[in-house]
Amino acid sequence: MATGRNHRPATSRSRGIPEATVARLPLYLRALTALSERSVPTVSSEELASAAGVNSAKLRKDFSYLGSYGTRGVGYDVEYLVYQISRELGLTQDWPVVIVGIGNLGAALANYGGFASRGFRVAALIDADPQLAGKPVAGIPVQHTDELEKIISDNGVSIGVIATPAGAAQQVCDRLVAAGITSILNFAPTVLSVPEGVDVRKVDLSIELQILAFHEQRKAGEEPGASSGRRPGEAAAPDVDTAPPAAPPAVAVTKRPPESGPDGDLPAVMPA
Numbered sequence: 075m076a077t078g079r080n081h082r083p084a085t086s087r088s089r090g091i092p093e094a095t096v097a098r099l100p101l102y103l104r105a106l107t108a109l110s111e112r113s114v115p116t117v118s119s120e121e122l123a124s125a126a127g128v129n130s131a132k133l134r135k136d137f138s139y140l141g142s143y144g145t146r147g148v149g150y151d152v153e154y155l156v157y158q159i160s161r162e163l164g165l166t167q168d169w170p171v172v173i174v175g176i177g178n179l180g181a182a183l184a185n186y187g188g189f190a191s192r193g194f195r196v197a198a199l200i201d202a203d204p205q206l207a208g209k210p211v212a213g214i215p216v217q218h219t220d221e222l223e224k225i226i227s228d229n230g231v232s233i234g235v236i237a238t239p240a241g242a243a244q245q246v247c248d249r250l251v252a253a254g255i256t257s258i259l260n261f262a263p264t265v266l267s268v269p270e271g272v273d274v275r276k277v278d279l280s281i282e283l284q285i286l287a288f289h290e291q292r293k294a295g296e297e298p299g300a301s302s303g304r305r306p307g308e309a310a311a312p313d314v315d316t317a318p319p320a321a322p323p324a325v326a327v328t329k330r331p332p333e334s335g336p337d338g339d340l341p342a343v344m345p346a
């Protein structure tokens with residue numbers, strides 16, 4: 075886990091790209107996709123940095139890890155960067171995903187069209203409630219948890235989304251992992267323990283609101299005209315290479331090293 079400037083930045087498993095850079099790649103991709111949809115052929119680092127909410131020096135450094143340096147006076151080729159970042163993020167292939175817990179949140183996630191367009195196909199919806207079994211949500215029939223292992227193996231699923239109540243989440247997580255899932259997106263308000271090699275990202279909107287409340291309180295306490303060194307609406311700047319791109323943690327990675335309990339929280343921000 076990266077903890078400060080004097081520490082070597084945490085790097086992704088592939089090609090030594092710092093985790094903080096990996097966390098910003100989806101922000102660049104979102105901005106680039108918008109440019110691509112408008113058929114914009116090239117973009118300067120300043121324009122792209124502004125669209126992604128990142129400073130341009132950081133953007134250039136991030137792109138240097140991808141081997142992308144742009145052309146002086148022209149900028150970056152939008153389509154090529156979309157391809158490069160998508161490839162780096164593993165989005166050039168289809169990722170089947172299962173959602174476990176098809177209540178309010180699970181059903182909303184199942185209905186969200188943005189997953190498919192980003193390469194995430196909802197392969198199955200799973201719930202423990204026998205009343206839900208067979209009922210279609212977003213056109214997909216809900217399957218009972220009894221089928222969980224078979225569903226994962228039949229569909230070659232490696233990513234699971236947990237949207238169950240907190241009390242059920244660890245047990246669901248253990249079953250997903252035992253069935254072969256190696257990446258979990260956890261919406262339940264609980265810290266999951268997983269073995270080495272399994273990635274967990276936690277999403278908690280109430281934490282985001284609490285962070286906004288913190289900034290609201292700070293704004294209210296500031297003298298009119300007193301400068302915090304920030305532009306209006308801008309959050310406190312994160313540490314350059316070890317902190318999340320825009321705001322304090324929306325999601326965290328938790329890994330359990332063998333026999334040592336939960337450890338290794340790595341704050342990162344997931345693009346909305």
Ligand SMILES: NC(=O)c1ccc[n+]([C@@H]2O[C@H](COP(=O)([O-])OP(=O)(O)OC[C@H]3O[C@@H](n4cnc5c(N)ncnc54)[C@H](O)[C@@H]3O)[C@@H](O)[C@H]2O)c1
Pocket residue numbers: 174175176177178179180200201202203219237238239240242245246260261262263277278279280
């Ligand atoms: N992270 C966030 O920002 C955020 C936002 C909203 C809700 N949540 C959390 O998401 C979870 C779901 O919220 P909700 O409002 O959809 O709840 P809900 O009660 O509407 O749905 C929960 C579903 O999980 C199912 N379930 C229970 N135990 C299960 C098990 N062992 N295996 C499979 N399915 C099981 C239930 O049958 C139900 O359908 C809660 O933990 C909630 O706190 C998180």
